[in-house]
């Protein structure tokens with residue numbers, strides 16, 4: 001399996017996942033042109049894409065979902081709640097009905113040669129999900145925009161070789177930072193975003209279950225620093241003797257991260 005974050009953060013999210021035969025995007029939260037450029041800079045043509053999966057309807061995840069689906073004639077996958085929202089927002093115009101594929105959360109299905117499972121995540125959107133993709137006995141997962149770690153997330157990500165895991169904010173930076181109080185409360189809440197310390201804690205659980213690569217994603221520009229997120233997570237892994245088993249990477253905000261092969 002190959003995995004690469006094309007961009008990650010509140011100004012856009014998109015992750016490329018491929019098993020060599022089937023290639024998909026999880027979210028398309030930047031312009032179609034930028035997606036094509038980021039893909040091409042990791043040696044992938046957008047023409048190879050087989051589908052676009054949507055996690056939830058927030059703007060930083062859906063900008064060019066319709067554009068990419070129309071341009072390459074590929075299906076959009078989403079659960080009922082999210083698909084309804086995209087449709088009502090006019091983003092699915094001129095996409096063939098058979099290319100709008102609605103799935104149920106927590107039920108595995110096939111997309112080409114990959115097995116896919118969407119798992120519910122706690123976040124303030126209609127019906128937000130994370131994704132697990134499996135092929136040839138190897139699984140990878142994307143799990144960002146999560147207020148807290150739940151059993152659904154554990155089930156969805158456990159045993160994955162690589163996981164894109166949110167490390168959104170440093171709690172102190174957020175508390176003392178410029179955001180208005182209601183927004184701070186939203187981010188810190190159960191349906192907001194995952195802090196560095198919670199991410200570090202869960203990274204250890206993942207490492208214990210055999211995850212070899214954790215890609216920290218959806219870092220806040222105002223309330224986090226890449227070095228701080230990285231240090232918080234690696235320190236905790238080291239403290240628990242797990243750092244040799246598991247490597248930590250950062251998903252850049254405005255450009256693609258490393259292409260991970262597992």
Ligand SMILES: [Zn+2]
Pocket residue numbers: 009010013058060061145218
């Ligand atoms: Zn987001």
Ligand SMILES: [Zn+2]
Pocket residue numbers: 056058123125145
């Ligand atoms: Zn969101």
